[in-house]
Amino acid sequence: MRMKMFIKSYAKIMPVLVLLALLFGAGCGSSALGPEELKNKLAAYGDEKIVISGLEDQDFEISVADLTDLEPVTKSAVSNRANGEQVKVKATGPLLDTFLKKYGKSQKDFSLIRFSAKDQYSIAVPADILANRDIILALMNEGEPLAQEDRPVHVIIPGERAMYWVRMLNRIEFATGETAQLCQKIIFLDTAAKNLPQEDYQYYESMDKVIKTRDLIGKYADINDSTVKSVFMAAGDGLKKNESAANFLAGNLKITGADTPRFLSPDLPQGMHVRDLLYVNYGTTAFFSLSQALKVWSGSTGDQSSEIAFTDIVREIGSVNAEKYRFTSADGTRLELAITEMAHASVGLDKDGIVTFDSGAPGHKTLKDLISVEPLE
Numbered sequence: 349m350r351m352k353m354f355i356k357s358y359a360k361i362m363p364v365l366v367l368l369a370l371l372f373g374a375g376c377g378s379s380a381l382g383p384e385e386l387k388n389k390l391a392a393y394g395d396e397k398i399v400i401s402g403l404e405d406q407d408f409e410i411s412v413a414d415l416t417d418l419e420p421v422t423k424s425a426v427s428n429r430a431n432g433e434q435v436k437v438k439a440t441g442p443l444l445d446t447f448l449k450k451y452g453k454s455q456k457d458f459s460l461i462r463f464s465a466k467d468q469y470s471i472a473v474p475a476d477i478l479a480n481r482d483i484i485l486a487l488m489n490e491g492e493p494l495a496q497e498d499r500p501v502h503v504i505i506p507g508e509r510a511m512y513w514v515r516m517l518n519r520i521e522f523a524t525g526e527t528a529q530l531c532q533k534i535i536f537l538d539t540a541a542k543n544l545p546q547e548d549y550q551y552y553e554s555m556d557k558v559i560k561t562r563d564l565i566g567k568y569a570d571i572n573d574s575t576v577k578s579v580f581m582a583a584g585d586g587l588k589k590n591e592s593a594a595n596f597l598a599g600n601l602k603i604t605g606a607d608t609p610r611f612l613s614p615d616l617p618q619g620m621h622v623r624d625l626l627y628v629n630y631g632t633t634a635f636f637s638l639s640q641a642l643k644v645w646s647g648s649t650g651d652q653s654s655e656i657a658f659t660d661i662v663r664e665i666g667s668v669n670a671e672k673y674r675f676t677s678a679d680g681t682r683l684e685l686a687i688t689e690m691a692h693a694s695v696g697l698d699k700d701g702i703v704t705f706d707s708g709a710p711g712h713k714t715l716k717d718l719i720s721v722e723p724l725e
């Protein structure tokens with residue numbers, strides 16, 4: 349009887365408790381902003397649009413208001429700029445996955461997502477990051493509207509390099525089925541550069557030489573291969589990134605002076621330049637910088653070696669493994685060797701920048717001005 353009464357009275361005050369909990373919860377939620385609050389704070393952004401490509405048959409635009417309708421998260425993240433400085437944010441905005449859910453999709457469904465900005469900055473986020481990281485479409489930082497130069501959206505990927513943190517977002521492209529092609533040909537950039545037109549390029553205080561990427565690809569790869577949508581670049585410091593074929597072909601490779609080889613263009617924001625290139629994959633062709641490899645692989649001893657093992661190059665690039673390889677020099681001289689004959693094969697660079705292949709003992713078959721290596725059957 350007493351028990352029954354208790355239950356009865358408890359039932360009576362239950363709605364009041366629920367209401368209190370709701371009110372209290374809402375009060376505590378001031379750090380996690382509600383949609384209305386966000387909307388009010390972001391009215392100043394105006395009606396900037398973001399183009400969405402690759403999600404439906406036709407490209408379409410979304411507005412900041414569309415993003416504030418989505419459940420936001422707030423996360424702190426730290427990253428480093430190229431110059432070593434730290435970038436710290438406390439980002440608030442919807443997850444990219446929350447946006448994608450409306451379309452029955454998730455980040456993991458894509459092989460690549462490219463973010464582009466009002467200042468022409470652009471970067472592709474590769475599948476391994478898409479599979480493992482949260483991507484925040486940040487509308488606010490530290491609980492306040494973004495700085496003018498970051499609006500309307502600052503992409504934040506906690507745990508990833510700041511180069512992925514795109515400010516001033518104005519376009520998202522979703523791609524599927526972009527997988528790297530196996531390398532069928534290695535071109536030595538050091539030799540190729542000597543056989544292409546070179547131009548002067550003012551680089552800070554120094555007048556350096558560049559070659560045009562268009563000339564390089566036109567001569568040594570298939571520039572008409574329309575299946576090549578992105579170009580993969582790997583640098584000596586471990587940086588790996590994809591550039592759109594169009595951006596890549598509009599640029600240069602600086603081949604003398606500091607940070608070489610360096611991908612750059614006066615038309616692209618500095619953050620898109622890539623220094624100390626180790627190799628570049630364009631379709632089935634890989635361009636390999638022997639000078640960079642010698643810098644990176646000489647180790648901590650400081651004494652830079654002048655040659656590296658042939659097998660190390662094949663392993664680094666992930667070239668097709670073959671029983672036999674064909675080596676070709678700039679003048680067309682060829683050498684074909686079985687992998688069994690090359691246990692001690694090396695590729696060297698002399699002080700005049702001449703690339704020389706040496707099959708190693710026994711036999712020491714050599715080739716000067718090595719331009720290409722192709723796996724055969």
Ligand SMILES: Nc1nc2c(c(=O)[nH]1)N[C@H]1C(S)=C(S)[C@@H](COP(=O)(O)O)O[C@H]1N2
Pocket residue numbers: 428429430435465466467469510511512513514515516517617618619620
């Ligand atoms: N829109 C835009 N976003 C960008 C860049 C840029 O040039 N434009 N640079 C990127 C790079 S390479 C880095 S290291 C960081 C630099 O952070 P900061 O813009 O806060 O200096 O922003 C990234 N986001």
Ligand SMILES: [Mo]
Pocket residue numbers: 429430510511619
């Ligand atoms: Mo950067």
